[in-house]
Amino acid sequence: MGRGTRLLLAVVCGVAVASVYAGQPLLGPMGHDLGVPRDSVGWFVAVGQLGYLAGLVLLVPLGDMVDRRRLIAAHLGLVAVGLAVTAAAPVAWVAFGGLAVAGVFAVVVQTTVAYAASISPPGERGRNLGVVTSGVVVGILGARIVTGAMADVWGWRSSYLALAVLAATVCVLGLAVLPADVRAGTERYGQVIRSLGGLFTQPTFLGRGLIAFFLFASFGTLWSGMALPLAVEPWHLSEAQIGLFGIAGLAGALGAARSGRWGDAGHPSRVTGIALTLLLGSWLAIGSLGWSLLLLILGVIVLDFAAQAVHVSNQHILTTAYPDRTSSTIGGYMVFYSLGSAFGAIATTALFDAAGWTGPTVLGAALALCALVTWVLADRVGISARRTTPRRGAARQDVCA
Template sequence: MCRRDVRELGKSNMLLASTEEEINKVNAPQLSQRLVLLLAVACGLSVANLYYVQPVLADIGREFAVSVNQVGVLATLSQLGYALGLLLIIPLGDRYNRRALIVTMLVAVTVALIAMALAPTLVLLSIASFIVGVTTVVPQLIVPLAASLARPQERGRVVGTVMSGLLIGVLLARTASGVLSAHLGWRAVYWIAAGLMVLLALVLRFLLPPDRPQSDMSYTQLLRSLWSLVKSEPVLRETSVYGALGFAAFSAFWATLSFRLQTPPFHYGSEVAGLFGLVGVVGALAASFIGRLADKVNPRKTIGIGLLILLASFGIFWLMGQYLWGLIIGVILLDLGAQANQISNQARVYSLNPAARSRLNTIYMVSYFIGGSFGSFLGTYGWGFAGWFGVCGVGLLLLLLALAVYVLNSRRTQAASR
């Protein structure tokens, strides 16, 4: 980043951020409980587009007569597309009116979902899956908007509530997709999703409050400033590692669950794979509590707890994954740990720089979904190489690596404070 850009970044932040308290005085009256609920529902409905594919991978594989590894690339491509969309689109949330940007992206994802429903070949389906990922960025425009509207003392609770809606959307997307695919076929899932996006665009256009831009930087300057933020914010770097590795393990499980349930001793179809999303809602409902906890204690501690819960879930999958009740217990812990990790990471990220929340969120979430796409790939590879134990081994290794980084950074922090 050149010196001129650094000066522009500094002037922009000083001019437009002023103080976080002033921003919240202007915005706080707009954040009613009804609006928080609307934002949570919007996050859930829009993020679901990214996850409809996971329970129906086996059905798609049968239609196109391809192997597990070939059809598994659809989940990987959608998450890579999401990471690219986060990188290229989300920084605009600091520069433009986020309400207009949200509505525009909902229209774009509607077109991509229709392409998924119509795709006649696996190649075209893969391209459409990638584009769905690129355009499914609305949740990551909504979460920083909610954080900006919230008062500092309630930010963890608000972000936790909105993220609860997001995670419930992730989980129920699998349930809806599995059930609809079993009765109407997997293509119907995408037609219905497209209709929901049109409806959501209309609702948000009229009910979301307009917000003011936080920066007057050009698009090029916004993108260049991302690297400057990475270099200057050690907390951002640390949380990005925990988010990426935790979500990689989470994705390795969900990308392969439908394959596991179709093999002995289960022999279940996409409908049962989707119903596992309902089980995970138990963990998702803890998001609001975790958000409140992050307001009161150091959120880094709850990150460590979340990683340990994730590790325990994969231990249960390894030891008791041959029983349905073992999978159910593991899924509850998996989603609880994932939620604790995610909410706590974002609470730390949003506390850093109020004038750069969209860009901070961009960096964190790009890392997060690169980790998710990597986890999906490793999960399907582990399944092809060693079946269910291969998937469990992938999850355990990823989480042990995350905990090793956590312990190492804890020791460095303690040493620096002496």
């Protein structure tokens, strides 16, 4: 995979995932404009995540059957449609519908990651995944910077309109530039869906999935709730100023890009454990939001570094363990990601309304601790499996934890 291909695939991921997370710094103005109560505005993010969940189950497995290049282009085009509907929404239910459509087809991210893994030599898979998936975090956090600034000048609708145009542009570019993804594709859709269900009985897959659930629930707790306390006393920050915190998140996430190379060197599980420890520690700094923005920025950098490092390591382990069904594996893994993110978005706004920033802080730290405990248990299961499983090709796929 050349540098240009890696960059384009990272852009695809960034644009698609931004469509789901663009509303995070806009919750206040969106709720006010569309008549949604403050304790329910988290649904502007959660509805996209739930649509994403449906797409993971129903659409991502198609990548193991058809040309992924055409699939990527088609899904990006439909993301653009959903974003355009959201931008033009006159009432809340239309906005929710547009966000759901964008969320369903934003699973183009997973098709893209699986495509990148399948065309990468084994010794470069971690490196390529690190670059491509960096587009995911850039999209999540970069969207906060851009949408916050645009909302201050032109209103929240301008952000969704700009993303719709960008998604349509990348759709055309991807179809023109990416090479065809030619595979036999002998399995039928029903067979692929059933094989996806079978993954949930595999210890390696289930362990990494549960880590992802707790990881991204903790991640979503910060990014879906942080705008609320920053907009009131003692800070009174604007949407644009709140969006600038995405720069700190970008610094942390891009700093973790080398985690893929650490995986190539044979240390993906160790990277996971170290990063989850950092994730837990980051909440000590994040909890100081009420009196120190400097400590908050430090916490954001560490949290996003940890999240990206664990995410890349998880995908490296899973695409190595299940090389013949990368799309289904990544899609199934991201079910946990989507559920965790949706849980974090809903819970943090409700907790903030009831207990101030203390509620989301305790929740985020507890979720990080759960992820760390899950890693410890999953690592022990993996060690046990390596000691007891015969060295056979058929048994090889589930001893990579």
